[in-house]
Amino acid sequence: MxxxxxxxxxxxxxxxxxxxxxxxxxxxxxxxxxxxxGLRGGGGFVLLTGEIGAGKTTVCRCFLEQIPVNxxxxxxFNPKLTVLELxxxxxxxxxxxxxxxxxxxxxxxxxxxxxxxxxxxxxxxxLIIDEAQNLAPEVLEQLRLLTNLETHERKLLQIxxxxxxxxxxxxxxxELEQLAQRVIARFHLDALSAAETASYVQHxxxxxxxxxxxxFDAAVLRQVHRLTGGVPRRINLLCDRALLGAYSQGxxxxxxxxxxxxxxxxxxxxxxxxxxxLVAGLSALALAMAGTLATGWTALxxxxxxxxxxxxxxxxxxxxxxxxxxxxxxxxxxIAHPVDEAAALSDLAALWQAxxxxxxxxxxxxLRCLHSEAxxxxxxxxxxxxxxxxxSGWVVLERLSGQEAVLRQGGQQQTVSLTRLSQAxxxxxxxxxxxxxxxxxxxxxxxxxxxxxxxxxxxxxVLDPLKEVELHRxxxxxxxxxxxxxxxxxxxxxxMQLARATGASDEPRLLK
Numbered sequence: 001m002x003x004x005x006x007x008x009x010x011x012x013x014x015x016x017x018x019x020x021x022x023x024x025x026x027x028x029x030x031x032x033x034x035x036x037x038g039l040r041g042g043g044g045f046v047l048l049t050g051e052i053g054a055g056k057t058t059v060c061r062c063f064l065e066q067i068p069v070n071x072x073x074x075x076x077f078n079p080k081l082t083v084l085e086l087x088x089x090x091x092x093x094x095x096x097x098x099x100x101x102x103x104x105x106x107x108x109x110x111x112x113x114x115x116x117x118x119x120x121x122x123x124x125x126x127l128i129i130d131e132a133q134n135l136a137p138e139v140l141e142q143l144r145l146l147t148n149l150e151t152h153e154r155k156l157l158q159i160x161x162x163x164x165x166x167x168x169x170x171x172x173x174x175e176l177e178q179l180a181q182r183v184i185a186r187f188h189l190d191a192l193s194a195a196e197t198a199s200y201v202q203h204x205x206x207x208x209x210x211x212x213x214x215x216f217d218a219a220v221l222r223q224v225h226r227l228t229g230g231v232p233r234r235i236n237l238l239c240d241r242a243l244l245g246a247y248s249q250g251x252x253x254x255x256x257x258x259x260x261x262x263x264x265x266x267x268x269x270x271x272x273x274x275x276x277x278l279v280a281g282l283s284a285l286a287l288a289m290a291g292t293l294a295t296g297w298t299a300l301x302x303x304x305x306x307x308x309x310x311x312x313x314x315x316x317x318x319x320x321x322x323x324x325x326x327x328x329x330x331x332x333x334x335i336a337h338p339v340d341e342a343a344a345l346s347d348l349a350a351l352w353q354a355x356x357x358x359x360x361x362x363x364x365x366x367l368r369c370l371h372s373e374a375x376x377x378x379x380x381x382x383x384x385x386x387x388x389x390x391x392s393g394w395v396v397l398e399r400l401s402g403q404e405a406v407l408r409q410g411g412q413q414q415t416v417s418l419t420r421l422s423q424a425x426x427x428x429x430x431x432x433x434x435x436x437x438x439x440x441x442x443x444x445x446x447x448x449x450x451x452x453x454x455x456x457x458x459x460x461x462v463l464d465p466l467k468e469v470e471l472h473r474x475x476x477x478x479x480x481x482x483x484x485x486x487x488x489x490x491x492x493x494x495x496m497q498l499a500r501a502t503g504a505s506d507e508p509r510l511l512k
Contacts, residue, residue, distance in 0.1 A: 002247035009209030013240035015233055023203045023232070025196045028059055031187045035063045035160065038185035039071075039126065043155020044147060045182050047171070048162045050189030051377065053233025056162050059189065060128065070123050077130045083142045087111065090127060090146075104142075112149050115156040125157050132163035133170065140170070144179040165381065172482050172501050174458045181477065190377075191230030194222055200232060201239060215243060215254050223256060227263045227422065229376075237266045260423075267419040339409050344387050344394035345369075345430075347408055351385050351398065351508045352432055367432050370492050375427035376418070382496060383510050386431035390424050397429070400510050433496045434505045446490050451475065457502040 003011050012021070024032070031048060038046030050056045067073060074093030081089060087107035091098040096114045099106040118125055127146075129135065135143075149156045161167065168188070171180045192200055198221040205214055216224065216239070224242075228234035241262035246254045339347075342357035349356050349367070356362035359369035372378060379386055380400065387394045388407075398413070399406040405421050407414050436454075439445040448465035455474045456463050463471065472488040479486040482497050490498070499505035 002243050003208070005247050006215050006243065006252065007210055007212035008205070011240065011243075012204040012208030012210075013236040013243070015236050021204055021207050022058065022062070023200050024058070024062065025055075025192055025200070027190055027192075027196075028055055028062075031056075031059045031189050032062050032066075034185045034187040035059065036066060038160065039067070039124075039158060043150065043158050044184040045143075045179065046158070046160045047167070047183050047186035048160065048189065049165055049167050049187075051191060051229075051231060052164060053231045054189045054191055055232050056189055057130075058232075060130070060162060064128075067126065068124075072118060072123060072125045074125070074127045075130070076128070079129050079131055079135045079139070081139060082136075083139055086139050086142065093127075094125065108146070111146065115149055119151065119156050126160065127157060128160045128162065130162045132161040133167040134163075135161075135170075137170075137173075137175065140176060140179055144182065147182060165377070168482060172478075172497065174501065177459045180480075183480065186480065192225070192232065192235075193230060194225040197221065197225035197228070197230050197235060200235060204236075204239075213252070215246060215252060217253060220254055220256055220259055223259055227259070227267075227419075229422070234267075238263055241266050263419065267417075339393045339395065341387075341394055343410070344396055347396045347411070348385060348387055348432060351396075352434075362432065366435055368435050368492065369430055370433055371428075371430045373426075373428045375429075376422070379429060379431070379510060382431060382493070383500075384431050384433070384496075385508050385510050386429040388421075388425050389428040389430075394430075397510070433492060434499065434507060436495060436499065436504070446495055451490055451498075454498050454502045454504055 001011070003009065014021075031050075035046060035048060038044075048056060048059065064073065064075075072094060074090055076086075076089055076093065079086070083104055084102060084107065087104065088098050090111055091107065094111070094114055096110055099110055115125055127143075129143075143159055147155050147157055147159060165188070170176065171183070198218070201216055201221060201224065202214065205216075224235060224238060228238055238259070242254045242259045245258045245262050246252070249258065251258070345359070345362075346355070346357045349362055352367060354362060354365050354367055356365065356367070362369065379397070385399070386397050388397050396408040397405055398408045400418075403418050404415050405418055407416060407421075435446075436450045437447040439447050448468070448471060451471060452463035452465035455461075455471070455478065458478070463474065465471065475490055475494065476486040476488040478498060478501075479488070479494055482494075484494060484497070500507070
């Protein structure tokens with residue numbers, strides 16, 4: 001419809017997996033390298049996770065194109081199966097005649113015989129399971145048992161699990177520790193950066209045959225990144241609708257206001273109820289707030305546990321600026337009446353059954369503050385309520401449910417869509433965590449005895465807290481299972497996840 005108007009041969013932002021539009025960012029190439037490394041690793045599990053629409057299928061497609069010719073591939077895209085259904089599907093994918101009986105053992109024997117035959121012929125076997133977060137625990141355990149068949153040199157079946165972030169949380173459960181220890185390579189596919197988003201959009205336009213000026217300028221591309229979070233599928237949806245909007249207005253360039261209206265229509269069912277003057281105000285706000293999320297897990301995990309983390313001094317009140325119109329009446333109320341850090345922190349502490357209006361006071365009761373700018377995906381991973389910095393004040397993010405956020409301010413709750421929240425929040429947050437007993441000789445560090453006890457709970461083993469090398473190794477193994485940097489250092493994020501995995505800390509949850 002709009003392609004000729006912008007000098008395009010075809011519409012460039014279809015969400016269909018057209019190989020002509022393949023775009024491999026640096027992180028996509030790194031994810032591919034992890035899969036290929038796992039293929040050479042001699043069996044076991046390889047894990048690829050990422051948000052919905054982050055490009056996992058793109059990476060998998062490239063991986064399949066580079067698999068050696070002596071490799072048999074079984075691909076399962078609907079893993080909501082029972083153990084018996086899974087084994088039958090594996091037989092079908094490997095073109096092995098399944099037994100007529102309903103015996104699990106009979107199916108496993110057939111698969112094992114096939115793997116041994118292939119090994120004798122110099123052939124390898126790879127089982128790829130997409131949407132693996134839908135696998136039942138008993139099915140995951142059966143997959144682990146399938147990797148038990150091995151020769152003196154290697155295992156005979158390579159299993160690649162591809163799924164959403166909750167797959168990492170599943171594998172961190174104590175009952176799946178044996179499987180987690182067999183993961184030989186893992187990679188979490190983050191969204192595109194601001195620069196990669198701009199390159200991605202330009203790449204799609206070029207493949208679409210663009211002749212003439214690009215319809216997105218640099219400022220609007222930064223806004224595209226912020227509104228979509230750098231998720232390729234969301235970028236496609238937003239840019240396609242924005243081009244359609246610009247075409248209907250007769251504009252060769254996508255304007256900021258058009259982009260924000262397109263985002264509301266694509267990501268929010270209530271788009272048509274929003275007045276145009278509010279959309280125009282939103283665009284100015286979006287451009288003013290455009291930025292990138294900075295803090296990574298390594299920095300978070302290495303912050304000292306004994307001291308509260310300082311929070312930046314609040315900036316001037318954006319409510320005084322008429323161009324900083326929020327995305328909804330609820331967000332308008334929050335920005336127009338900002339709550340200072342002390343009041344918001346007091347509300348957050350109440351969710352922990354604690355009292356305190358600053359990090360020092362909360363520290364006396366065993367709670368610590370963790371400050372970050374890593375955004376919503378990090379909060380989902382931590383799965384705990386937090387303070388969000390919005391404008392010059394703070395608001396408590398009490399709960400995430402589907403595509404909605406429940407915010408608390410001054411004792412009152414308000415529910416807003418994640419789209420609207422993202423239009424006012426730049427990713428800065430502060431959350432609380434309960435510190436474990438400290439090492440008497442090293443204040444601020446977790447007690448080796450506590451660490452040994454919690455790590456032992458994961459597999460029923462007994463660890464000697466005085467054996468530092470073994471303790472370090474076990475911490476690193478736990479970090480790998482969690483998808484954290486495996487440096488063996490028990491920093492705040494590692495301690496949070498360890499306490500949660502073992503039930504050592506009773507804490508409020510963010511995800512409902």
